[in-house]
Amino acid sequence: MAKILNGIELSKQMRDMVSEMCCQxxxxxxxxxxGLAIVQVGDNPSATSYVKNNLRLCKEVGISAYHHKLSxxxxxxxxxxxxxxxxxxxxxSGILLQLPxxxxxxxxxxxxxxxxxxxxxxxxxxxxxxxxxxxxxxAPCTPSxxxxxxxSTKVELPGKHVVIVGASNIVGKPLALxxxxxxxxxxxxxxxxxxxxxxxxxxxxxxxxxxxAELITKEHVKPGAIVIDVGINFKDKxxxxxxxxxxxxxxxxxxxxxxxxxxxxxxxMLMFNTxxxxxxxxxxx
Ligand code: NAD
Numbered sequence: 001m002a003k004i005l006n007g008i009e010l011s012k013q014m015r016d017m018v019s020e021m022c023c024q025x026x027x028x029x030x031x032x033x034x035g036l037a038i039v040q041v042g043d044n045p046s047a048t049s050y051v052k053n054n055l056r057l058c059k060e061v062g063i064s065a066y067h068h069k070l071s072x073x074x075x076x077x078x079x080x081x082x083x084x085x086x087x088x089x090x091x092x093s094g095i096l097l098q099l100p101x102x103x104x105x106x107x108x109x110x111x112x113x114x115x116x117x118x119x120x121x122x123x124x125x126x127x128x129x130x131x132x133x134x135x136x137x138x139a140p141c142t143p144s145x146x147x148x149x150x151x152s153t154k155v156e157l158p159g160k161h162v163v164i165v166g167a168s169n170i171v172g173k174p175l176a177l178x179x180x181x182x183x184x185x186x187x188x189x190x191x192x193x194x195x196x197x198x199x200x201x202x203x204x205x206x207x208x209x210x211x212x213a214e215l216i217t218k219e220h221v222k223p224g225a226i227v228i229d230v231g232i233n234f235k236d237k238x239x240x241x242x243x244x245x246x247x248x249x250x251x252x253x254x255x256x257x258x259x260x261x262x263x264x265x266x267x268x269m270l271m272f273n274t275x276x277x278x279x280x281x282x283x284x285x
């Protein structure tokens with residue numbers, strides 16, 4: 001049976017570390033805290049629930065959170081103006097633009113306003129460009145969390161064949177770039193990939209971020225592979241990943257559960273990146 005890659009445990013360890021570092025930061029900077037601005041537009045229920053969770057975790061680790069909630073009718077100009085004022089605000093180390101935005105607001109236009117030094121969820125296309133070139137940049141939190149989970153297994157990434165199922169801008173593509181930076185051999189699949197099971201079976205590390213309940217069965221997994229499940233799906237009102245956990249656990253060496261795998265790492269990376277942005281900001285002043 002596979003070993004469980006426990007995202008709750010790793011998140012807790014990382015958050016304890018961030019909490020300690022935020023405390024040291026405050027002591028060194030005469031009471032000045034690490035600050036995260038969360039920009040939410042409208043009342044999307046899943047966005048509201050993410051924001052609530054982020055606010056709770058900020059409090060837990062000692063990050064000052066500033067929740068800016070704009071009306072669903074806010075224009076791209078109004079959102080951009082707010083972001084530009086947060087860019088200049090010394091209290092703010094990181095800016096999180098909570099998605100989804102209301103229909104009609106162009107994510108690219110608005111996210112481009114975030115100063116890349118404060119872009120703690122790597123949403124600005126400039127951050128993606130920097131990641132592509134291997135320049136310092138914040139990568140989106142979910143792929144960064146996947147990389148931390150992989151590193152926690154102590155697997156040597158150079159030369160490993162990683163197959164990623166899913167090629168979105170927020171998960172699949174940045175994850176591919178992060179793993180290429182680690183010198184892995186990366187294959188990225190999408191909905192048109194032929195013989196998906198055959199491609200996946202070549203993977204030393206298989207990562208699914210397709211958003212399709214139980215897409216990955218044991219037919220897709222080479223014995224001894226590491227399997228990471230990013231998917232969040234609902235089946236018969238139950239939260240499930242992309243991976244058919246019970247049967248894949250019989251062949252994999254490591255496997256992430258859903259819930260309790262990648263999910264907790266995403267928010268933890270947001271806390272970590274916000275602390276890192278505070279340190280960088282201080283050094284560049
Ligand atoms: P998306 O819909 O933007 O992209 C899905 C990708 O998967 C696309 O590239 C698509 O071509 C590919 N795909 C879909 N079905 C496929 C199939 N049958 N075979 C091969 N490729 C297929 O989704 P996203 O925003 O990248 O999110 C993916 C999943 O990850 C969702 O379930 C989402 O809820 C979850 N997610 C989880 C976290 C987390 O913190 N755990 C964060 C972000 C996204």
